[in-house]
Amino acid sequence: MKPVVYSALIGIIVLLTIWQARAQTPSSRVSGVIRDAETSEPLPGVNVLVPGTQEGAASESTGRFEVRLPEGVYTLRFEMLGYRPYQVDNLRLEKGANRVLNVFLIQQALEYGRAVEVVGERELSREPSGSVMEIRSEEVRGRAGALEDVTRTLQTLPGVAAEGDFSGKMYVRGGRVDENLVLLDRIYIYEPYHLNGLVSIFNPELIKDIEFYAGGFPAKYGQAMSAVIEVYNRYGQRGPLQGSVGSSFISSDALVEGALPGPRGSFLFSVRVNYYDRIMDWLKLPESYFRPGFYDYQLKLFYPLGKKHLFEVNGLYSGDKLRWSVDSEDEFIDLPTASEKFVRKQALGVGNVDWKWILSDKAFVHTNAAYIYNYFDARYLYPTTHWIYFVVDNYDLRSEFTFIPFPHHKIESGFYLHRVEADYTLSFPKAYWDLLYTTNRNTSVRLSDDSTLASAAYRSVYQYAGCYLQDQWEMLPGKLIANAGMRFEYLNATAQVVVNPRLALVYHLNARTLLKSAWGWFSQFSRDPLVFDPAAGNRRARAPLAEHYILGLEHRFGGNYLFRVEGYYKKLRDLITTDPQINYDNDGSGFSRGADVFFQKKVSGKWSGWLSYSYSVSRRKDHPAQPYYYPLQDQRHTLSLVANYQPRARWNIGLKWQFNTGKPYTPIAEVIYLPDSTGTIIPLPVEGAENSARFPAYSRIDLRIDRQLRIWGNPGEIYLEVINLLNRNNVYDYNYNSDYSEVKAINQLPRLPVLGLKVLF
Template identity: 25%
Template sequence: MSFHFRFRGLAGRSLRMLAGLVLLLLPLTGFAQKHTISGYVRDAQTGENLIGVAILNSVTGQGTATNAYGFYSLTLPKDSVKLVLSYVGYERKTFSAYLDKDVQQNLLLTPFTTALQEVEIVNTREEDVRESTRMSTINMSVAQIKSVPALFGEVDVLKTLQLLPGVQSGGEGSSGLYVRGGGPDQNLILLDGVPVYNASHLFGFFSVFTAEALNNVELVKGGFPARYGGRLSSVLDISMKEGNMNEVDGEGSIGLIASRLTVGGPIKKDVSSFIFSGRRTYIDVLARPFMNKEDGVAGYYFYDLNGKLNWKVSDKDRLYLSAYTGYDEFYADVDRSGDKREKSTAGLGWGNLTSAFRWNRIINQRLFLNTHLTYTKYQFDISSEEESVFQDRDVRYKLKYLSNIRDLSAKVDFDFIPNPNHYIRFGGQYVHHQFQPGALQVQDNSEGSAEDLQVNTQKTVAQEVGLYLEDDLRLSDRVKVNVGVRANSFLVNRETYSSIEPRASVRFIATEKLSLKASYTHMTQFIHLLTNSGIGLPTDLWVPSTEKIKPQRSRQVALGATRTIAGDKLEISLEGYYKTMRNLIEYKEGASFIGISNSWDTKVTTGKGDAYGVELFLHKKTGRTNGWIGYTLAWSNRQFAELNDGREFPYRYDRRHDFEVVVIHQLKPNLSLSATWVYGTGNAVTLPEARYVLGEAWEGGYGGTQTYNDYGDRNGYRMASYHRADISLSHTKKKRWGEVVNNLSFYNAYNRKNPYFIYVQAGRNEGDPPRFRQISLFPILPSISKTFKF
């Protein structure tokens, strides 16, 4: 449901509502003869805070888990307690005490020491999936991401997530995410809490995330808690490592197209630390010796830089400063001399810059505060310059095109844990958006006088406010619910859009092995991605809702069941979902971003969509052989009044069947083999059904012709199905200073010619009909890489 208020009215009303609900919950803290044990859970070797550690008091059966910053709080009756801590890749730990007063206790977990032990337990978080109220949520360990075969040996977070049910790739090699029928703009991608607007390098073949610098990866496909807002389809929440508090360590890799290095260590032991990570391709360097220098120089490269500092100010206060920057650049320079000198340069670049300052404070043992100040920027630019000197005439032509989006944000989050039956979160966020959808500058003196043209250099500023309240509460031993509400307001120019978004999830334990879950979410998205390409070109434009373009809105309902089998060694889940979407945008027929005659919002049309399907996930998380099988049966449709004659049509990435198999096998303690196999129904495409040649000829001459294609229904045809297998073999060798991992991998191991796109080719002879031709991108691709740790 949606309401329209004045900006101040919504903010004031939301604050009063939030304050009232918090006051109603405060009496929950008043329990006689109960005390709280709280603190941080950290890695015993590095001092890193651990996210999602399951903590159970075996005396009462009550428990909790550490939050996104490693903090836990458990309020229990005055009595003996025995805490059991469980976490993936770490030894189980117990802590016993007599709780007769409030206790602040930091706890340390020790990683498993052998490679075999690590692989046996590599998995998502160990918290029992039957117990959690959250559904459609998957935590991926970084160790597991590294074990999956990768394109050109480049470990990629987003490509690993594509191997999960409900998540699709945009095409061959693409790192884009299409979650439950949504588009790439409907994914909220957060790096240390900061939005990343373009998470791809090389037109989507690689993602911007360096696995060695990451601590935690969580994907939410539905059942969104109220603390998340601003997107319709998914949230990808990625946390960076904090740096080793005890000693300097590092990890690096040398591959065929890129190398990377991550180094971390203490600035002051047990007080402050740092981590720095960098990656760069050297495609341009390797190709340069093979280029004809007389024709000029051309190349492409990308790089990523991550950095983070953290400082324990006191037992209750901790400060963090993190930043990321990455950039892609194509360039070409030509300089020919002779009777006529010609000089030309061209460039295409795009990249992200994010930064965050975070302050954590334990206000008391039941109340935790996180304050976030963030800045993010994404931009791309195109440049072209030509100069021709002949005799006494100097002709110059310059073109520059720039587009960007910038956000400055302040956010406050509270975690309030009055007792084991309630986990309350509340807070708010303010975002200052600045959009520049496209600024074009042209200089041309070819007509004898210099002429400058500037188009659409005006910036659009928008203000966004969000407030939320949620409670994860246990109603009984069998029933647990998460209920929440989010209030949003978006002010752009003279228009204000507002929404109240209810969220709810429920878990019911039917038997010891089986739990049933359901969720309902209402989401609003105030920004749009304007695209007319299916391959993730950087020319896609981020634009705000305006007086003409309303915010996107969606509702999603999901039902699911989770069961453990084979002595809890296997987890199987089945989920069904139905999602409706309104106010989606697409370019009108024939329109594109490069036109300069009209504003972008005159070139688009709005419509609606729906998506529904069933997802099956079978996961084996222990033993020398582990992995998962995923299957998705799904439908995704769109309908626009000005497209396809107003008739409903399949979304470009509507994929009826999607099947994934991932197997990781430990042959020896130092030798592992992994393999993946994927199958997907072909993407929907629009193809011409007839071709007309119009022209006029006369005796002794020819008037010329024009060819027209008559297209059928939008996305009325299917490419061939997509399938491939990838294989990876890794050998670990111990050294006195650390270890070296040698990896050999094969992408598309059986050389499947998968479709990348289809084009129409004219007949070879006059009168022959045209034919459709398929372009395939990657044959079998072997690669080697060497990773070292110290």
């Protein structure tokens, strides 16, 4: 969307605002905070209904709600999945009155597998932001084709393109994977995936809800140019000790939860383990088979001190490993010797202390301090060992303050301090260094005594600071809401200060329809410490910048159907690219534009699911003098259908269909044959224009059938999932033989049945 069009539409909204203001009459206000009756935890997402009217609201992340009504007598009803409904009758409102209600909801046990979300007549967003979707756990758990990984369900949302069947990573609206910000319980996670994206670290049994911003996100989020994915894990259930165990082709998991000593505390502990490598060893399969394995351990402790101080401790330790050996004469495998072995290990550790301080129903403070540990070790053995090894220690402090000084203003401010200590060690054959030396001036590389190995050691320490201030202003009560914010960021490695203004508007045409728009600057310092290394990098490299323009329409049909359409334009500048003289510079630029369409049937009744379509164009260039090219994430058309059907009380059938046009790749234009120093003729491929060809279109249908039953006297579930039901050959890449005379397609997942079992206790 062009900026001039965006400006014109903003003008139209302002004119509508003035027109509506002339007819606006004073209204009364009912507000307050909704909490869990047992833990005093604020409850977000509670539906606040006013029977007999089209008015209503949903509570915010702090539990706060607000409803505006004309003078009269009303009934207010509070409903949320997993809690008993609560109703306030005969609530009398005088003209211009401000009533405060502090509501406590009591938890209610759910029949396993039969949870139904109760949705009010009005669930449109009242908080202005960009392209945001709030996704609840029941909307992502147990979906067909997800392979027990929520990120694969997120890949079906509008604006999202997947890397492929072997990865849960996401391209959002033409952005790269590393341009997304991923948070778990407010903690920044640099690499939230196992095995380079094969499966995420997010355990679907623990997730409470997910906030997904495809663009135009508010000023409280920094260090992202493309999208924000924020995952919140739930608290443990209080009461008698309970839990579950489950197993499938993908992994086995166990969960236990219960009450802590004291009046209201709870704990939750989970373990998830993958055992591919052990099964392959037990079956004595050839060493040429990939042997992956991963594990996750997660802990959450929650303890309130009174009703104003809520404390929680979060712990996560996850890791993965991969072994692979090749001893083959396959002409499509080009090895330096007859045998090669690869060993890769990775680990992530997170410790987080979280404190919520509820000063009043109009003021809140949320602070957390965290330590994040990243470890990576990849070794190649043939016959000389070479490796890449690094350890990164991260120290985070984040605090946010929310204050509601006036009826129509909500002011938020906060800061984020981040310190990184990174140690890298690399060792590789001297021949590799000789090959790369002409395009890299790094003088920190040294040769070994026998001159067969080159090695390098780096240590990078840098500090990042960010702060923001934003005001959510209800300019026209019940009609127009604005969120204007400013974010400031600083990185000591470059001594650069960036300022990011942001603005979002929501205009309610009526109780079921709204217009939304957003504009802003979104800077992101490089996450690679080598970029700022004194020898290997460039300390003058600036933070790349994305400028977002977004305009959308949202409409709700009844209580459970939602339709949304959005158009966007993203302008990119100061992208970091490699340079033979100074290693890195800011010569890159680009843009992406497109439109997203989304239609959803909420979890209610027998049917639920969504249909999404995205049209996207993304182009970039690495130097002003070079032409634009299509980056790997450019995907023109993407269509996804996700559906769930409950034919009977204990059965559930899930279906997922994904279709997209092919991604770009660089073809081989021709092969020339030249003699080497011994006179042997060797083939040399000549590549065509960068990413000038496209892979074939992708299409995949997945099916899942769930059945609830009693297992050893306990409630349980068994499911059968079939990935790629029609066994379609979707091309992932092409591979050539040694003389480039033949090409072979590398296909993605074939038809793959998966059987799983879960037991509750």
